[in-house]
Amino acid sequence: MERRTLLKMIALLTGGVVIGGNAFLTGCSSSEEHNLKARLKLTSQQVAFLDEVAETILPTTQKSPGAKAAKVGSFMTIMVNDCYEAPDQQIFLDGMDKLDAACKKMHDVGFMEATAEQRLVLLTAIDKEIKEHMPQNGQSPNHYYTMFKQLTLLGYFSSEIGYKQALRYNQAPGRYEGDVPYKKGDRAWA
Structure with missing residues (x-):
């Protein structure tokens, strides 16, 4: 079964429009212009x-x-x-x-x-x-x-x-501290 047909059936069964359905349907289009995005070829x-x-x-x-x-x-x-x-x-x-x-x-x-x-x-x-x-x-x-x-x-x-x-990196920062001492020149937190 094609995705387009399935989406139409879901819309009919649920009595409404599928949110983001347009994105799904355009993803199914066979237009070469739509399927091929311009890519930069940088040296x-x-x-x-x-x-x-x-x-x-x-x-x-x-x-x-x-x-x-x-x-x-x-x-x-x-x-x-x-x-x-x-x-x-x-x-x-x-x-x-x-x-x-x-x-x-x-x-x-x-x-x-x-x-x-x-x-x-x-x-x-x-x-x-x-x-x-x-x-x-x-x-x-x-x-x-x-x-x-x-x-x-x-x-x-x-x-x-x-x-x-x-930046100052702390992989497991622990609890939230809203008031951390700051000295001029300190790095920001990541």
């Missing part, structure tokens, strides 16, 4: 580029490794492939070229050839520009740098390096 150089962008956003410090050590570039690729719609995937992909072009315009070298200081100056300027042009309601069209930054933070702090070395 190892592009993943290395994303690692360097992430490392500039969250660099290695004396206390913890940076985003590059957490392989955030590979994480970004997976998230963009699995979670972003095709238009956002294109914004992300085009953003790598735009970021490289902006670096060449500002520093006369590509992003990968730029020094850590040059990269930081560039990303700080782009971040400032985005914040200045954000509408009052806080909603703005997706910007490639915002995507890079959000995925960097998500990838890093959900990695083992992020939650065990950058």
Whole structure:
């Protein structure tokens, strides 16, 4: 028996609509467009580029490794492939070229050839520009740098390096303590 037929029978027997039934039915469609989601095919150089962008956003410090050590570039690729719609995937992909072009315009070298200081100056300027042009309601069209930054933070702090070395990690925290002493410079809890 086909899933579509089964869902229709369940709906008839229960006298109502199956919650989420549309998702089940569209999952049964035979349309190639619906079944095949666009996938980014990033080269190892592009993943290395994303690692360097992430490392500039969250660099290695004396206390913890940076985003590059957490392989955030590979994480970004997976998230963009699995979670972003095709238009956002294109914004992300085009953003790598735009970021490289902006670096060449500002520093006369590509992003990968730029020094850590040059990269930081560039990303700080782009971040400032985005914040200045954000509408009052806080909603703005997706910007490639915002995507890079959000995925960097998500990838890093959900990695083992992020939650065990950058944050204070307690595998079995025990009881809830609402008032924990805090000293300036303490790491947040994972």
